[in-house]
Amino acid sequence: MSIVAASAAALVVLPLLLIFAFLVWQGASAVNVDFFLHLPKPVGEPGGGMANAIVGTLILVALASALGLPLGILGGLYLAESRDRQLPWLARFVADVLNGVPSIVIGIFAYTVLVLPMKHFSALAGGFALAVIMLPIVVRTSEEMVRLVPVSLREAALALGIPEWKVLLRVVLPTARAGIITGIMVSIARVAGETAPLLFTAFGNRFWHQGLDQPIAALPLQIFAYAIAPYDDWHRQAWAGALTLIGLVFIVSFAARVVTSGRFSGVK
C-alpha cells in the first residue's frame, strides 16, 4: 500500500519536474544578463531581452493584487462570519461560478468595461482582468481559513471585552494568516501565467512601461508572440521567458513560505 501511495506521490511531482527540466534544457542557453536587462531587438537582429515584459508582469500582478486582495480577503471574512443565510450563499455560489469562467471570457469582459470606454488597451485593464480571476480564489481560501480558526479563540477574545471588529482584525485574521497567504500565492501564481485575458487588455508592448493607461508588456504575451514567430532566436527567448515566469512564481511562493513559517503562525 505504501509503495502505491509513494509512486502516486512521485507521479504527482513528475510533471512539474519534467516541465522544469525541459524549460531549462531549451531555455537556459538564452538566459543571460541581456535577457533580464534589455528590450527586445527589432525583427532580424539577434540578442535583446525581455526586461520590459518581466517588469510588465510584475506591474500587472501588483495592480491585480491591489484591486483583488483587499476585496477578496474582506469578502472571505464576511462569508465566514456572516450569520445571514441568503447573501453569503449567493456570494459563495457566484464566486465558485466565477472561478470556473474561462479566462478569455474575463478578458472580453474587461475589454468591454474598460478598454472600449478608454478607447485603448492599458495596464489598468490588464490588472483589472487579472484581479477578477484572483478574486474568487482569494475569497474562497480566505473564507475556509477563517473558518478553521477555533471558536474558542473568538470567545476568549470576546470574553475579554474586545469589540467584535477588533477580534476579527487582531485575533481571527492573524490566526488565519498563514493559510490566507497560501491562498494569495496560489492566486498570484495563477494570474502571473494568464495569457488570454491580457490579449484584449494589456495587449503587449515592445517598449518599457509607459503609464498605467497605456498598453504594457507581459511575460506570457511575449512568450506567446515569440513562440509563434518563425525565428529560432525568438523561440529560444520564448523558452527563456517561460523559465523566467516559473522562476518568478517559485520565488514568490518560496518567499511566502519563509515569511509564514514563523513561530506564531497559527493555523495552516
Add this chain to the structure above:
Amino acid sequence: MADGIHVKGLNAWFGEHHVLHDIGIAMAPKAVTALIGPSGCGKSTFIRCLNRMHEVVPGARVAGAVRVEGQDVYAPGVDPVQIRRKIGMVFQKPNPFPTMSVFDNVVAGLRLGGMRERAVLQEAAERALRQAALWDEVKDALTKSGVSLSGGQQQRLCIARALAVEPEVLLMDEPCSALDPIATAKIEELILELRSTLTIVIVTHNMQPAARVSEATGFFLLGELVEFGVTRQLFTNPRDTRTEDYITGRFG
C-alpha cells in the same frame, strides 16, 4: 460596588431548545460560588448568560434579569463589550492566542482595548502573571509562544489574561477538566487566593473541587437550579433527594 450577582427569572434558549428554566440565585460578593451538575444540565449556559456570552452563539436567546456588582447586565442600551470587561471568563480548554507570545497574550485585553503605554502593559502583565501564580515559571519566557507552555501553564496564562483587565467577577467554566491532578491542585490553590479580591463563579461537573474551594454551591439538573446553599450543608445534608442522588453518585 461589592454587591455580588443577582439573577431573577432567567430563561435561555438555543433556537427552539429551552435550556434554562426560571433560574433565580443570589451569589455573594468576594466569595467563590460553585455550580455543579451533570453534563448538559445548563450550568455552563447559565454562567455565559452572566457576561452576555450566551448571545454570541447563533440562534441563542435569553430573557430575565441579571444584576452583577450593581449593574443591570441586560438593561437596554448596555454594551455587552463593557459587561465583558467587568466580568472575566476562563474556559474549559486552555485557549491562549496562538499568534501571540506569552506577554502579548496576557496584555491582549488591555492592548486591544486601546492601551499602548509599554510601561503600563509591562506592569499589568507582571501583576496578572503573579496573581495567576505563573510569573516565576514564565518570567524568562515572555517572548515565547503562548501555546508552547504546558496545558496547566496555558490555563493559568488564560487566567492571567482574564485578570489583566482587572475584572470584578471571574467566571470559570470547568477550568480544570482538561488538566492533570497537579495542575488542577495549582488552579484550586489559585482560586482560594483570588477570592479575597474577586467574586468567583466556578462551574464543574465533579464535586471535589466544588467542595474544596467554594463557600456556596448550586446544583443544576435539566436546566433547573435544584438546590442552592452553603457548600458544606449541600454536600453533607442536602434538602432535595435529587441533589443527594447526584452527590452520592447514584446518577450523572
